Amino acid sequence: MPIYSLLSELDRKVILFTHEKRQRDKKPIPNGALNEEFRAFIVTEGEYILWELEKRKLTEAEVVAHAWLVTSANNISLVFDFKKNNQLSVSSLFDDEHCIGVWQLEHGILKVCFEYHGHSYDINIIANNNRSIHSALQIIDNESAELLKVAPISDPKNGKALID
Secondary structure, eight states, X not given: OXXXXXXXHHHHHHXXXXXXXXXXXXXXXXXXXXXXXXXXXXXXXXXXXXXXXTEEOXXXXXXXXXXXXXXXXXXXXXXXXXXXXXXXXXXXXXSSOEEEEXXXXXXXXEEEEEEETTEEEEEEEEEESSSSOEEEEEEETTTEEEEEXXXXXXXXXXXXXXXX
């Protein structure tokens, strides 16, 4: 099993690409998928290059402008509220449960960390160029990874979110 906390930004992008474009059957990333030969092959492949061109950098102004809906293939839906001081408020969409986390932007990738329901979450959000539904790689307890979708939601004080 990969040690997710040791993954580079490129490794995380390759996993996200693999989840989005290659493994539509939701199988976990195979143990050998992160070896140097596999990574070198993927990042020079045309499909990966086109996928990366669809992505863009997020800005701090965009991140804190409104709340964000985060959903997984397992239908777990959370709302993220990013504060200017790099604090994060995480709440369940369906009940009053909530927790606090932290966030930071690194090279336009939004990195989020928090603990929720006894699990540790490390999420990397990469913005989409063509629409405002973004992709994210979620690592749970440093043991498993899954694909998330993230979208800005309207907030009356900040106006309408640009959801396609």
